[in-house]
Amino acid sequence: MSRNLLPVLALLCGTLFLFLGNGLQGLLLPVRGSQEGYSNEVLGLLGTTWASGFVIGCFVAPNVVRRIGHVRAFSGFLSLICLNVLLTGILVDQTAWLILRAITGFCTAGTSMIIESWLNERATPESRGTIFSFYISITLFGVVGGQLMVPFADISTPILFMVCGILYSIAALPTTLSKAASPQPLKRARLDLPGLFRNSPISFVGILLIGTANGAYGTLGAVFATRAGLDHSAVAAMVSITIFAGAIMQFPAGRLSDTMDRRHVLAGLSAASALAGLAVALLRPTDVYSIVILVAIYGAAANALYPIAVAHANDFAAPEDFVKVSGGLLLLYGIGTIIGPTLGGPVMSFAGPHALFAVTAVAHMLVTAYAIIRSRQRAPVPVEEREAYQTAPTSAGPLATPESLSLDPRAKNEATAEMKEAS
Incomplete structure (x- = not known):
């Protein structure tokens, strides 16, 4: 098992920190928003705008990556996410939060698709199932771990927003410092x-x-x-x-x-x-x-x-x-x-x-x-x-994202069909 995971260990570590940040931010915003007296409608729209940005990102992000490359796109998306979460802690305003949340959803789709395409490129037929299982587990534990950080600081201060920014910054390191070649272009949704x-x-x-x-x-x-x-x-x-x-x-x-x-x-x-x-x-x-x-x-x-x-x-x-x-x-x-x-x-x-x-x-x-x-x-x-x-x-x-499905061992039939068509 360790032999299958070693080639993608850095990417999986980056994934863990990315979803630690996602989990922390996803719980921190509604809790802090409730404390600020935001209405239920506004708090619901925080989820609506994030999900809207995410879905749009699944369609648009592949074009961005195709134009500027995986590493630049990944760095840009994560920089925007980090900037947004820090601005969220500074600009405690419901309109600003909704706009920033939509941008974060879009960028999250982009970063996730790039990580998933990298993992898919490094996976072999023998390691695909192991990598897929670990990827799902890491996203799960990352989100939960981020959520469990909320009680450890005063949510009325910017501290947790700063912690979230730190987590996103760490998530950028394994991919941006990697010497691995960029994978194939992202699949269109x-x-x-x-x-x-x-x-x-x-x-x-x-x-x-x-x-x-x-x-x-x-x-x-x-x-x-x-x-x-x-x-x-x-x-x-x-x-x-x-x-x-x-x-x-x-x-x-x-x-x-x-x-x-x-x-x-x-x-x-x-x-x-x-x-x-x-x-x-x-x-x-x-x-x-x-x-x-x-x-x-x-x-x-x-x-x-x-x-x-x-x-x-x-x-x-x-x-x-x-x-x-x-x-x-x-x-x-x-x-x-x-x-x-x-x-x-x-x-x-x-x-x-x-x-x-x-x-x-x-x-x-x-x-x-x-x-x-x-x-x-x-x-x-x-x-x-x-x-x-x-x-x-x-x-x-x-x-x-749809890119994650290429990691699924059940996708092998489609890959085989595409190879037959190409030949």
């Missing part, structure tokens, strides 16, 4: 909505709704916890345990989906997510233990949905179309994360902070209903003809 729907209607609709629910919670979960009276340590613990519970749930849920109709698994997990969300929305718990337990159940079920929906879509797609289908669904998920916080903020202002989980519950109930309907309209792919489930980027962590 593709989004064929009619084709995605024809291939798998439940994956299309389900992933849009899953993105809506995850986007609402991912942006406004900390706002809910703050409004519910939790201190900063409890807020960080609640948000982090959601991610860990989702990561742990990947394996049993995935194995179950390998042995039965994946749509039934989607329906069951969505129903569990909806019930946990409704329990928070209707019972309105205020003590930290009840909130953390219910939110952990919610996170375990909700964060296991995305990779199962992707696996179901790929059951009906040609093996060589894995990157095209999965990349399109990834962008569709990103669109959902734009919708979620935009809806969640006004609902929380109208019905109280616990109503955030009413938004997620409605989305998950719709997934449950549609999964059941579709399971009666189309037969599943026989178990022996399916490709085995594998966890996917974005399953329990941050948004991923």
Whole structure:
């Protein structure tokens, strides 16, 4: 294993610091914004603008990299991210934060795509699975580690924003100082909505709704916890345990989906997510233990949905179309994360902070209903003809880019097809 990881160890270290910064900044902004008295609508828009910038970056960043090269583009994107987070700590103004957050989302897409293309270039057929697994794990632990830094300093001061800037600066070093040759140009993002729907209607609709629910919670979960009276340590613990519970749930849920109709698994997990969300929305718990337990159940079920929906879509797609289908669904998920916080903020202002989980519950109930309907309209792919489930980027962590899918061992079929066409 160490032999497989040594060639990309520096890149993986840079990835860790990049996502430590992302995790810290992603939790710090809504908590500090709540303290400053920003409305739920504005706090929701912090997630909307970031996700919008990220999705746009997936389309535009490859052109930037093609023009100026990987190293210059990576340095430029990270410099802008670092500048933005420092300005966020200085300019405590909601309009400035929204603009800076959109730019940060765009640049995050660019840096992530460049790192992923570098890892893909250095990966061999034997090491691809190991590198892919470590990459997903590092992004997950990076985000959680960043979130857990929030209680260690006074959020009313610029200290944590400065720490975040330091983390981003360290993230730049392994790549900018590397002597490795630049990889191939980044792949252009593709989004064929009619084709995605024809291939798998439940994956299309389900992933849009899953993105809506995850986007609402991912942006406004900390706002809910703050409004519910939790201190900063409890807020960080609640948000982090959601991610860990989702990561742990990947394996049993995935194995179950390998042995039965994946749509039934989607329906069951969505129903569990909806019930946990409704329990928070209707019972309105205020003590930290009840909130953390219910939110952990919610996170375990909700964060296991995305990779199962992707696996179901790929059951009906040609093996060589894995990157095209999965990349399109990834962008569709990103669109959902734009919708979620935009809806969640006004609902929380109208019905109280616990109503955030009413938004997620409605989305998950719709997934449950549609999964059941579709399971009666189309037969599943026989178990022996399916490709085995594998966890996917974005399953329990941050948004991923279409470039990350080239690292997935399941992309080997598409690479083989492209080589045959070229020859």
